Amino acid sequence: MTYLSRVRINPLRAAGRNLLANPRALHGAVLAGIPDTAPGDRILWRLDADHPRRPVLLVLTPSKPDWTHIVEQAGWPDAEGEHYAIRDYSPLLAQLAIGREFAFRLKASPVQNTSTPDKANPNRTKTAAELHHRSYRMPHRTAAQQLTWLLDRTTRWGFTIPEARTDSPAPGLEPSSSDTTADTQPAREVRITDRNRSTFTKPGTRTPVTLTTATFEGHLRITDPGLLQAALLGGIGPSKAYGCGLLTLAPLPSGHR
Template identity: 50%
Template sequence: MSYLSRIRINPLRSGSRDLLGNPRRLHGAVMGGLADDPERQRPLWRLDSDNPHRPKLLVLSESKPDWTHLVEQAGWPHAEGEHYELREYEPLLTRLAVGEEFTFRVTANPVRNAVEAARPTQPNDSGKGSLGRSPRTAHRTAEAQLGWFLQRTEKWGFSVPGASSGTSAIEHSSVAASADSTDATGGAVTAEAARVGTADVSEFAGDVRITARERHSFAKKRGSKPVVLHTATFEGRLRVTSVELLRRALLHGVGPAKAYGCGLLTLAPLPPDSDAAD
């Protein structure tokens, strides 16, 4: 059984500021709510800050959690009302069917493997060399991040209505992670990618948009090299193409950096006045 939680966060408390500014600490707080073998579980979580004065933490966990510690540290422990919501996740999963449409939201870490092949690392203690993993490079422009997302929807079990089925424009956009020039967020882009404007993206993006883009930098431990994450929050409308693949994406997340608030894909019914037909 899986559970989806939504916890109210009070951003004015000192405990909240420590958590909201550091994905590693927030991950630790999430793990602290799992009593049933937390080391075995890999919960998904996402911080939604549509209203910066009332951010909400969403958590998908395998076991039933207890968020009392988060309410006491970063919520409104003495206020009236529901401090957090807890729902079983299976009823949503049973509603999935090919052709059904939902609105969705996901915060992801769009990356690509470096073009260069992995090189041997320093010899280890035994004197033998080992092959290193090909490093990942962040997509730092909205165009490249949209391209990354649309290239992967099929393997996640859905399509985006109105999006181009071709990949040429998407692949063209995805070169934006190479380092030749700088975008508005300080990320590096090629001169070619810099010419790919929002109008070009809209031609193949369909019913999806980026609503937030952030850069996070934090240390895993004191004195260590900081971890840098470039994230993008995608929202829009999707159409189910594979129940099995979408169920897997919902339960296990999409993309990398899941421990740091990326990958939790959530669905909601379409608004009553929406037109589901293309």
Template identity: 40%
Template sequence: MHLTRFRLNTARSGARRLLSSPRTMHAAVMNAFPDVLPTDTDTPRVLWRVDRNAKAEVFLYIVSPAKPDLTHVVEQAGWKERPNWQTYDYGPFLERLAEGHTWAFRLTANPVHSIRRKDGEPTKVTAHVTPRHQAQWLLQRQEAAGFRVLEKPEDQRLLPEGDEHELLVHDRRSNAFDKPEHQPAATANGKRKNRVSLVTATFDGRLEVVDPEALRRTLTRGLGRAKAYGCGLMTLAPAE
């Protein structure tokens, strides 16, 4: 596995076009892997995430089984006379993960749940839209994902409840777009078919490794839904 970081030149119109559409960014990312076919289910999934640290400091992260060739992204959204991306062998880092180690983490995800409004109706996937429910979504999945979000000391909790963990939910976004392989069409109730509505949130926090193998799967296969559209990629950094 490989981890790649690409800095986008936000002064260029091509970068702004990529950042405005998860569908367009997905296409650009997948074009970096000419040997990966859309129907190839045997190859590990390509994960990606956009980090908007500041207006002029925006990074694209990719985790992939093969090294990407992002030359076409440089032409649209990079700098022509400087290195634009770095790719690292992810394997040695993944192998060093051990139970009890603590790390800072970042994850952009699509927090959703299934609801049934009336008895007998099929369930419907619905997005969580409040920071509290989005945080709860992640906490409900932490054990199966191989980690435990660290808890704050009681004297550092600012709220009577909902502030127990070292976890920040931010950069909450809503997006809607049509799938590229279909033409928009209206249904009987006036809604367009093949319309994707996407609610995302970014989680920053600190975690403890409780199951290294499960955490390796999380880091390389993603967490949650909408992975094709920039969700599910968790990365770790040394915890200060």
């Protein structure tokens, strides 16, 4: 059974600020809440900090977790109210059907594989695959590139994004002149609500890890329930250990129905 959790984090406590600022530390806190994991289990999480005073951690787990340690160390352990909530994910998965529409949110790390990067990081350590194939995994850094990355891949994840009701994309999201889809891609029901670039180090190494992310929100229409379920449970794109890849669905606002 799969569970989706919502955990409140206190940004005024030192431990809370550390979790909010360090994806590696938050990843460790997530793993500490899951008592049993099996080989191949996928754990997805995302930090939603739309309101800086009420950040929320979302976690998708294949077994029932316990978030008491986060509440005690980085929450409001003695306050009233619900500190975390854990819900069975099965009812949502049962609603997946061709043609159904949902609002969605996704924090992802849009990347491209290239053998001729414009700006290769001299401190970056190549993976074994890159050494063999002489290619780099480079982040998309502009909003237009990140949006194109998403739109080019939705069918492989089992959904499409309907055409937008607005006349044109929001400022900064117009396709670039070098984009081959610039003349054919209509505006879609999706927008980037947050873009971020963070740097941190892994334990035992001084080589910095740079994470470039984009948070997408919009409206999707299901084309293949099986593919969408795989994307929901397995995540989308790279950097899943650092809070990327969790796609969440919600009912559409009444004006979209």
